[in-house]
Amino acid sequence: MSEIERExxxxxxxxxxxxxxxxxxxxxxxxxxxxxxxxxxKALLEAIVNLPLVLPxxxxxxxxxxxxxRQGPLGRWLYDTLGLQFVFTFxxxxxxxxxxxxxxxxxxxRQALEAVDAGLEAAARTLGAxxxxxxxxxxLPLMAPGLLSGAVLGFAASLGEFGATITFVSNVPGQTQxxxxxxxxxxxxxxxxxxxxxxxxxxxxxxxxxxxxAQWCHRRVQRWLGQVA
Amino acid sequence: xxxxxxxxERPEMTVQAQMAVPAHGVTAVxxxxxxxxxxLLHALAGLLKPTRGRITLAGRTLFDAAQxxxxxxxxxxxxxxxxxxxxxxHLSVRGNLNYGAHLAAERExxxxxxxxxxxxxxxxxxxRPHTLSGGERQRVAIGxxxxxxxxxxxxxxxxxxxxxxxxxxxxxYLAELPRRYRLPLLYVTHQIxxxxxxxxxxxxxxxxxxxxxGPALAILSDLSLQPLVGRFEAGSVLxxxxxxQLDDWQLTRVDxxxxxITVPHLALxxxxxxxxxxxxxxxxxxxxxxxxxxxxxxxxxxTRVLERDGPYCAVELSLxxxxxxxxxxxxxxxxxxxxxxLAPGQRCVACFKAVAVEGRSVxxxxxxxxx
Numbered sequence: 086m087s088e089i090e091r092e093x094x095x096x097x098x099x100x101x102x103x104x105x106x107x108x109x110x111x112x113x114x115x116x117x118x119x120x121x122x123x124x125x126x127k128a129l130l131e132a133i134v135n136l137p138l139v140l141p142x143x144x145x146x147x148x149x150x151x152x153x154x155r156q157g158p159l160g161r162w163l164y165d166t167l168g169l170q171f172v173f174t175f176x177x178x179x180x181x182x183x184x185x186x187x188x189x190x191x192x193x194x195r196q197a198l199e200a201v202d203a204g205l206e207a208a209a210r211t212l213g214a215x216x217x218x219x220x221x222x223x224x225l226p227l228m229a230p231g232l233l234s235g236a237v238l239g240f241a242a243s244l245g246e247f248g249a250t251i252t253f254v255s256n257v258p259g260q261t262q263x264x265x266x267x268x269x270x271x272x273x274x275x276x277x278x279x280x281x282x283x284x285x286x287x288x289x290x291x292x293x294x295x296x297x298x299a300q301w302c303h304r305r306v307q308r309w310l311g312q313v314a
Numbered sequence: 315x316x317x318x319x320x321x322x323e324r325p326e327m328t329v330q331a332q333m334a335v336p337a338h339g340v341t342a343v344x345x346x347x348x349x350x351x352x353x354l355l356h357a358l359a360g361l362l363k364p365t366r367g368r369i370t371l372a373g374r375t376l377f378d379a380a381q382x383x384x385x386x387x388x389x390x391x392x393x394x395x396x397x398x399x400x401x402x403x404h405l406s407v408r409g410n411l412n413y414g415a416h417l418a419a420e421r422e423x424x425x426x427x428x429x430x431x432x433x434x435x436x437x438x439x440x441x442r443p444h445t446l447s448g449g450e451r452q453r454v455a456i457g458x459x460x461x462x463x464x465x466x467x468x469x470x471x472x473x474x475x476x477x478x479x480x481x482x483x484x485x486x487y488l489a490e491l492p493r494r495y496r497l498p499l500l501y502v503t504h505q506i507x508x509x510x511x512x513x514x515x516x517x518x519x520x521x522x523x524x525x526x527x528g529p530a531l532a533i534l535s536d537l538s539l540q541p542l543v544g545r546f547e548a549g550s551v552l553x554x555x556x557x558x559q560l561d562d563w564q565l566t567r568v569d570x571x572x573x574x575i576t577v578p579h580l581a582l583x584x585x586x587x588x589x590x591x592x593x594x595x596x597x598x599x600x601x602x603x604x605x606x607x608x609x610x611x612x613x614x615x616x617t618r619v620l621e622r623d624g625p626y627c628a629v630e631l632s633l634x635x636x637x638x639x640x641x642x643x644x645x646x647x648x649x650x651x652x653x654x655x656l657a658p659g660q661r662c663v664a665c666f667k668a669v670a671v672e673g674r675s676v677x678x679x680x681x682x683x684x685x
Contacts, residue, residue, distance in 0.1 A: 212414030
């Protein structure tokens with residue numbers, strides 16, 4: 086494994102993990118609002134959440150650049166008050182991947198939430214548990230398979246993220262150059278085919294390993310919930 | 315004591331209920347499916363919000379629409395058992411039992427070991443709900459409700475999903491609870507045998523309204539209510555106690571209001587209290603005692619005659635004795651009544667075969683008030 090391969094592989098893992106960690110609580114909150122909430126503008130919220138699925142990734146990258154760039158309204162404030170810079174940084178790559186992965190995660194988690202038997206939550210209330218306690222002790226454990234598949238989907242989508250990332254944070258080795266971007270760079274160089282092929286192999290291995298791990302986790306969780314005899 | 319007066323608007327109907335559940339004993343809420351029984355129970359538990367009315371439990375106001383009081387379900391102190399058990403699948407039996415128990419640790423109430431032993435679930439504690447049979451699940455659900463140390467128990471057709479042997483077994487456990495733990499139990503059902511076995515009081519619901527309430531025997535023997543109650547046929551319920559076992563004949567003799575009734579063998583000790591349900595169509599009338607194959611001949615006074623559809627009329631007999639209101643209904647043709655020349659106020663004899671009182675028409679019931 087060459088230094089470039091190692092760096093890209095490690096960075097991909099870090100960006101994808103970071104994106105899942107960042108997006109999971111947001112996705113859970115959004116899924117809750119969409120599945121259980123009763124408020125005006127729910128359809129609008131749902132449309133906004135799903136934008137990254139239907140817009141070209143480049144547009145999302147551009148929107149992030151406009152918002153979180155040094156001159157952007159949010160980006161300037163974050164830089165001035167907290168010293169956080171997004172453009173050209175690892176942090177920005179994580180943000181781009183998280184935004185792109187969000188709709189998939191919300192969808193998976195929302196389905197899991199809708200599948201939770203409200204009767205069990207009602208039973209828990211009658212046994213003396215507050216709403217918060219019911220959420221933590223009944224709802225969350227019962228939707229664990231959905232949370233898990235949401236996380237896996239988000240992780241996989243983040244591994245493959247390209248368009249929004251390259252538009253928003255460019256292609257900086259060691260900072261934002263994940264596997265897909267490294268493959269792209271290799272293909273741009275004359276005689277880079279072999280390097281690209283090796284990177285493709287690593288990308289495939291990584292994806293397969295992630296899927297296998299996800300399936301193993303899923304089976305464990307299902308058995309724990311008693312859904313598989 | 316639970317007192318309630320409620321109006322609940324549901325998409326499918328409006329429920330208007332008014333009732334008082336005594337502080338001790340079992341109050342059965344009966345009625346056809348869709349009569350609003352479950353809706354009422356859910357509103358009591360705080361899982362549905364009524365549009366109008368009030369609920370009090372032992373003097374404490376749980377809901378009052380006018381005063382904008384609506385105590386959330388987790389502070390209403392009801393132990394609720396649902397039709398499907400609703401055990402938490404990700405917790406063991408012990409985890410399920412302890413779910414509410416932890417939250418009620420400071421309150422006085424049933425102890426873990428005591429409940430587990432009473433319900434016979436010691437050997438299940440480490441198991442997961444999906445490995446339990448239907449009857450085991452419901453026993454755990456009952457234990458879970460008891461261990462949250464409630465001030466009253468609410469049960470919504472807890473035996474509906476069980477096969478007959480399991481139902482019978484669980485009825486035994488249920489009959490123990492209210493007396494043992496001195497808790498009022500509001501029990502929703504449409505099964506007559508459950509009512510016979512458990513109920514001290516009965517409330518009848520029909521089309522969303524509470525239409526009658528009173529002592530179980532009086533309500534169950536009220537012929538005018540029976541079209542509202544559901545699937546079982548019109549009849550009367552008598553209370554008595556076992557006085558003799560005729561082992562050679564596989565028969566049991568029961569004293570009802572000072573008279574003897576012979577029924578197919580009951581596996582009960584002497585003096586055990588029983589309730590017998592006798593369908594009006596199984597009862598014939600005669601002017602005096604006769605030798606017939608019908609084992610049971612009860613003397614009484616004809617109190618009233620109700621016209622029924624077709625050629626029939628329903629005749630009410632008062633059996634007298636110490637137990638108030640021991641009445642027996644007979645469904646006979648108007649012609650028979652005419653040819654016997656019977657009229658209210660006259661003495662006559664009702665007879666029926668032992669086989670008329672079998673299976674689900676008999677239930678053990680210790681009426682503490684009557685002893």
